[in-house]
Amino acid sequence: MILDKSLRSNSSQNKPNFPLVWIDGLALLSWGILLLKYAITGQYKLLIHPNYYGLVLGSAILLLALGMIKVKLILARSYGNSSEHISLFPPGFGSGLLLIVAIAALLIPPQILTSQTALKRGISDISMSSSQPQAFRVATKPEARTLIDWIRTINAYPEPDAYSGQPANVSGFVLHLKELPDNYLMLSRFVITCCAVDAYPIGIPVKLETNRRDYSPDTWLEIQGEMIAETIPSKDRIDSNITEQRSLVLAAKAIKSIPTPADPYSYK
Amino acid sequence: MNQLHNAFTLFLSLLVEAMPFLLLGVLLSSSLLFFINEKQLIAQLPKNPFLGAAVGSCVGFLFPVCECGNVPVARRLLLAGVSPAVAISFLLAAPTINPIVIWSTWVAFGDRPSLVIFRVLFSWTIATTVGCVFSIQKDVRFLLQDSFAKRLKPVKSCQPEPAQLISPLLQSGSFIIEQGQSLPLESYWSTTIAKSPTLAFKSKLQPFFDNVIQEFSELGGMLVFGSAIAAIIQVFVPRELVLSLGQDTTTSILAMMLLAAIVSICSTVDSFFALSFAATFTSSSLLAFLVFGPTIDIKSIGLMASIFKPKIIVYMLTLIAQLTFIFTLVYSYFF
Structure with a gap:
């Protein structure tokens, strides 16, 4: 397959960034888990109007699915080539931030307004x-x-x-x-x-x-x-x-x- | 400590409400970039500057992208020979005039429909006006940054083989590396893959997926920043100060425009940010935030600098800021 070959050549170029590729996947998975937790425990009611329950649950499932695809791709060693994108942050920065926030939110439950x-x-x-x-x-x-x-x-x-x-x-x-x-x-x-x-x-x-x-x-x-x-x-x-x-x-x-x-x- | 926990809760509330819209925006913008044929679209755009600008402002409906996504698209449009009137009005209007942004604005401000309607109306008018103003300059290269303008010239003179003449590093779009050469993805599909439908679908998946991850990570990072600023202002800035700024007609508009420029939050979710000021700021200032934010902010200036000369960006900024101020001031007298 032509495509496989071309992707392989990409992956060898991106190898030095190996830990960074995991951050994207983990950020997606952690947000999926967080939203799923809010949806199941009912804590989402402390944060948003219950009308948007469906949106939160849907997003949780989508994020988990995207995260799993990403992990599967990393394990299959086919990293994407996205060098054309104009980037504001250094690679992995945005995902890193999202990951940290998700972990903090999983540890600290939302508070009832006082x-x-x-x-x-x-x-x-x-x-x-x-x-x-x-x-x-x-x-x-x-x-x-x-x-x-x-x-x-x-x-x-x-x-x-x-x-x-x-x-x-x-x-x-x-x-x-x-x-x-x-x-x-x-x-x-x-x-x-x-x-x-x-x-x-x-x-x-x-x-x-x-x-x-x-x-x-x-x-x-x-x-x-x-x-x-x-x-x-x-x-x-x-x-x-x-x-x-x-x-x-x-x-x-x-x-x-x-x-x-x-x-x-x-x-x- | 209690205050900090409170701020954290508000911060989470903004993120949880915004996340579905961000995800939706990213998925749609990634998928439509692959399904819409830009070349066909360009061929159908009107040549008259006003009509071009007016239509260009509405192209956002086909490319639901926010501030980060629209710059690469506008660059591609200019490279493909679209008039600056169309490209500029697209650049300014696309982040606001698209289905997802209108939906999220409605979710946030459904109880004040006039805000939703005038957000769209004012953004469209400003984008069209600015597009028309810049169409007076016939030589496009005068507007554009030198290195970008140089790339424009060979494209115009040698339409058939642009990829050969321009350094692949400078070109926007998705690429496939094939036998040591990088080819634009679109032409790669049309030549190699289009013959086999299943292969075509499979080959689209990987770049689509990479684009989703890239935009999600970048816009998500920006969203975290913006939400943190909103939560901190709500909890830690004294209410008297916010109220004294927010209740006066002119200072409230100016303060919200400044905030919009600094916060740089993605237009898909900026309504939720504005919502945190709904109780303390005037409606017209919220509108100013919603109209001005998607066009000009620190992040988008950084991105636009890759297309336009600094002088042109300053002109644009002044023009948009003045128009936003005048429009929202007029709005404040009627609503």
Whole structure:
């Protein structure tokens, strides 16, 4: 075969780079394993919107297949000739970087976003304007609404007094806002549109009978109570001015500590 | 430590979301480069500079390549005698106006459709305009880097046997080494392999596969850099600073254009990078990032220097930067 002969002659030229050819194959395999691990363990939910599960799984399989072909080619000693490519990195650099990141990611699991991130990104109860139509599909029974359902409902009809007296049963993590009095905490959740990078926190202020110090930030709580309308201080997300605003507040009756759920985020 | 872990999680999130699109882009660009016959395509391009530029901007739909892939293609187009209007507009538009980039932009910004639409529209307009402007210069060699221009001349005078006259080291494209000589892959297929269909398919597999690995490794390395920068900015730069920069109409556009030029992230996945600024920066500045980034950044300037004279690259950069700024400023008043 003519082709085989020509490939052989290539391989003899590329021999000095022998360890480098392995890095490409290992980078592909390690990323395939990493994505497969995320897909199987469900950890992908901490990173991206579940809609893209198929993409992640598909990529994992493709990467593993490409990696195996590459290893097979290396073992068969037919290295490619790609000298025509304009290269920015020295050979093996990009793959090396990918390999290091994949190994680090296999060792260090992704972290659940914390109250610290929520405070940094600025909590909001009105920025979900684009999902307003969904408000009409949420559970009609107030006590069956989740935290995100409540926010959608309020966005669809932003009149706090209209919900006064409705029973509520919601879960989320604890957030302490400086501008709120000591007997208030924020019950929050992160909402993901595309991936963890764009996750933003939403929340409902909760009025406690005790001090909020009893519930440290980031603990997960399930709170039963009744909705009331109150005028409370609220901080503007953009210019950080604190103004008094009429808001919907959950007056807590029963508070139960719960373990961090397997999928702690809400998805848009 | 917690902050560092947080940054690492965001970094991973960007990579995991971008990886499928990167892989898809690499697979398609590698396969289409082999399945599309560039010579036939060139013969069908319009001769009028404006039409040429307008069509050239859309050729990206056939070659879904991002910034790294389009330079070799543009070089081949110029060598094959395509007018600079077409080649330049292709170079500037191809990284944005192609199905994969439009899809990934939609995934990231589906809730703001105007960003997706205007990204395509502005990129196309800028690419066509710049292509037309440079078509005024009739002598192509004035635009091109000396060593590249020299290669252009023999190709034009001796069309039939270009491979013999030009040093094989300088030529772009895939090659097969045969009896001590290197032959361009395309001509190798057409002469030797095309006679036997199964052999033709097998012979395409190896260069296709090598191209996939090469681009994946290179663009993946760039993606790792870009994602790291985005995650670090999100976690470690004080929110007040980001907000003060990001909420003003003009400074936010300028800041995002500068960021686009520095980060050099591949256009297939740059929407996800921009997404990390969606909450703190104005829409028009995100648009500026999405339009400017794929055309001019540190990486693509490095690649373009292999075709154009430095002076021409500076002209292009100024023209594109000004157009992007004006367009996105106008956008900011309407949306």
